[in-house]
Amino acid sequence: MTSKLILLRHGESEWNAKNLFTGWVDVNLNDKGRAEAERGGQLLQSNDLLPDVVHTSLLKRAINTANIALVTADRGWIETKRSWRLNERHYGALQGLDKSATREKYGDEQFMIWRRSYDTPPPALEPDAEYSQFNDPRYASLPPELRPQTECLADVVVRMLPYYYDEIVPDLATGKTVLVAAHGNSIRALVKHLDGISDADIAGLNIPTGIPLLYELDDAYRPITPGGQYLDPDAAAEAIQAVANQGKK
Numbered sequence: 001m002t003s004k005l006i007l008l009r010h011g012e013s014e015w016n017a018k019n020l021f022t023g024w025v026d027v028n029l030n031d032k033g034r035a036e037a038e039r040g041g042q043l044l045q046s047n048d049l050l051p052d053v054v055h056t057s058l059l060k061r062a063i064n065t066a067n068i069a070l071v072t073a074d075r076g077w078i079e080t081k082r083s084w085r086l087n088e089r090h091y092g093a094l095q096g097l098d099k100s101a102t103r104e105k106y107g108d109e110q111f112m113i114w115r116r117s118y119d120t121p122p123p124a125l126e127p128d129a130e131y132s133q134f135n136d137p138r139y140a141s142l143p144p145e146l147r148p149q150t151e152c153l154a155d156v157v158v159r160m161l162p163y164y165y166d167e168i169v170p171d172l173a174t175g176k177t178v179l180v181a182a183h184g185n186s187i188r189a190l191v192k193h194l195d196g197i198s199d200a201d202i203a204g205l206n207i208p209t210g211i212p213l214l215y216e217l218d219d220a221y222r223p224i225t226p227g228g229q230y231l232d233p234d235a236a237a238e239a240i241q242a243v244a245n246q247g248k249k
């Protein structure tokens, strides 16, 4: 038996457009992001990939992307599950900072370590800082040690995988087509797991906004096509390059 898992990074957000580190800050989609989400829904429909269940993070850019895409594909009625474990990587003290200014201030090497190294997190964000989510009511049920103040990608893998195994795989096992609407770095964590990408090589993988990425999985939940298939490969290639170039002049 094979199963279908579709990964969808949210459409462009207000802070993506401003080139700011976002992480757990709950910013909304902009007009371009909403249009990308609609196009994502059209691609699901035209490829006959109609989700039976959707999993999202607790952040509105992913929630609204899923809603727009699913309503567009006439699947707005499907079962919905949400978890903080699908949230974007917490960007620590970088949240709210301009990416280009950060690169200029700290240099290319430090910028890339914070942005794409596997196991070096940015400095922690104090709980009472302006862009901290430490006391946000949506995380009130988490014990303090689970509420991040910064994360590297390795931390995201560790907190995301229990959700994948406990909630997403059981949906795949019952033959459902599963949509996961999440974020650049939580999707990178999941792709790293699915494709068995090394800690070094994952630095070079970027996820475009709003373009569904289909993984057909075998009965061991391994990809039949390594890397999956973007439903619009040309648009994905261009958008991936744009993500990789963020922060460059």
Ligand SMILES: O=C(O)[C@@H](CO)OP(=O)(O)O
Pocket: 016, 020, 021, 022, 023, 024, 088, 089, 091, 115, 184, 185, 243, 246
């Ligand atoms: O700012 C962020 O939260 C992420 C995703 O937008 O950025 P980056 O691609 O730099 O990890």
